[in-house]
Amino acid sequence: MDPDLKAALRREALTARRQGGDDAALAGNLAQVLAPHGDKVLAGYWPMRGEADPRPAMVAHAAPVCLPVVLGPARPLVFRRYDGRLETGSFGTSHPPPDCPELQPQVLIVPLAGYDLAGNRLGYGGGFYDRTLQALRAVSPVLAIGLAYAVQEIRLIPVEPTDEPLDLIVTDRGILHPGEK
Numbered sequence: 001m002d003p004d005l006k007a008a009l010r011r012e013a014l015t016a017r018r019q020g021g022d023d024a025a026l027a028g029n030l031a032q033v034l035a036p037h038g039d040k041v042l043a044g045y046w047p048m049r050g051e052a053d054p055r056p057a058m059v060a061h062a063a064p065v066c067l068p069v070v071l072g073p074a075r076p077l078v079f080r081r082y083d084g085r086l087e088t089g090s091f092g093t094s095h096p097p098p099d100c101p102e103l104q105p106q107v108l109i110v111p112l113a114g115y116d117l118a119g120n121r122l123g124y125g126g127g128f129y130d131r132t133l134q135a136l137r138a139v140s141p142v143l144a145i146g147l148a149y150a151v152q153e154i155r156l157i158p159v160e161p162t163d164e165p166l167d168l169i170v171t172d173r174g175i176l177h178p179g180e181k
């Protein structure tokens with residue numbers, strides 16, 4: 001896979017992301033997707049750099065909510081229960097402190113730089129979510145929901161063997177089901 005192409009697509013998507021979109025519509029679409037999953041452990045994320053904001057869904061969720069923590073390069077993320085407390089991680093992330101219990105999410109809201117209609121995703125290039133989804137799916141099925149502004153759509157993302165697909169993509173313009181035509 002051509003790393004330059006992927007890097008160029010990532011830059012393009014991140015630039016587009018700065019335009020943002022309709023936050024109320026985005027929150028409404030995410031709420032609709034999560035409605036049948038209120039009893040499941042949900043992983044959100046703490047938005048940064050203009051990422052679409054999953055926090056309204058995290059607040060509304062009935063079952064426990066957790067946030068990703070980077071343990072180190074090339075390691076899967078772990079998830080700690082979110083109880084309102086946060087500390088600053090490397091790379092500008094915010095995550096729950098170490099005394100918060102580790103949880104295994106069943107539903108994940110996944111941040112992204114860009115997505116395509118086949119459910120492929122471009123992140124920041126660390127492979128964190130690929131490793132994480134692979135590890136979680138090796139144990140039990142999870143629902144991975146990509147959250148993005150519609151302007152982050154990329155026509156075609158080059159797929160690598162380690163890429164873990166998204167089950168659903170929620171944007172401010174709608175709900176996409178990548179598996180279906």
Ligand SMILES: Nc1nc2c(c(=O)[nH]1)N(C=O)[C@@H](CNc1ccc(C(=O)N[C@@H](CCC(=O)O)C(=O)O)cc1)CN2
Pocket residue numbers: 045046047048051068069070077091092093111112123124125126128129
């Ligand atoms: N809000 C949020 N939280 C998240 C993620 C995310 O994408 N969004 N992650 C999703 O994985 C994990 C953090 N991963 C990150 C990976 C790289 C960079 C980053 O700043 N990369 C630099 C390049 C660093 C380097 O290679 O030296 C960059 O993009 O400029 C930030 C977060 C866990 N938490």
Ligand SMILES: Nc1ncnc2c1ncn2[C@@H]1O[C@H](COP(=O)(O)OP(=O)(O)OP(=O)(O)O)[C@@H](O)[C@H]1O
Pocket residue numbers: 121122123124125126127128129130131134160162163
């Ligand atoms: N399960 C895995 N095992 C080993 N290497 C992996 C795995 N998943 C991803 N990688 C490697 O990680 C690197 C970065 O992957 P990729 O460019 O897909 O990251 P990304 O999806 O943009 O980032 P992120 O998931 O952190 O937001 C790639 O070189 C890829 O080969």
